[in-house]
Amino acid sequence: MAQTLYPRGTVKKIVKAHARKPLSRNADILIFLNYALFMQDLIKEASIASKQAGERGISAKSVKKVREGCLRKFMG
Template sequence: MPQTLYPRGTVKKIVKAHSNRGLSKDVDILIFLNYALFMQDLIKEASIASKQSGERGISARSVRKVREGCLRKYKG
């Protein structure tokens, strides 16, 4: 059996505990993909912010600058 990128059962248990709702069969996959898209967007925006600030690479400061805007885009 191939190894998954994350523990599917654990993700489902956590989401179920926080939502108090039933979950569809593949909801963990959708959550993981949404997370991956969020991280991709966060890094892209932080890269732009760091270049505008004259930094050579992405810093924690550039991530903090764009964090709020990226979180708003992905809020459900």
């Protein structure tokens, strides 16, 4: 049996509970990939913001600063 990066059944249950609509067969995979791309972009933007602020590493402050912009990029 192949190991997955996330529990598919759990993701499907969560999405079904919120959407209250039927899901296509691989919708959970697309949701996970979109989440992974969002997190990658958020970390990249927070890293840039923290370097511009003269911080040594990524802080909660730098993540909060770029959060809104990243969310806007990934809204459907």
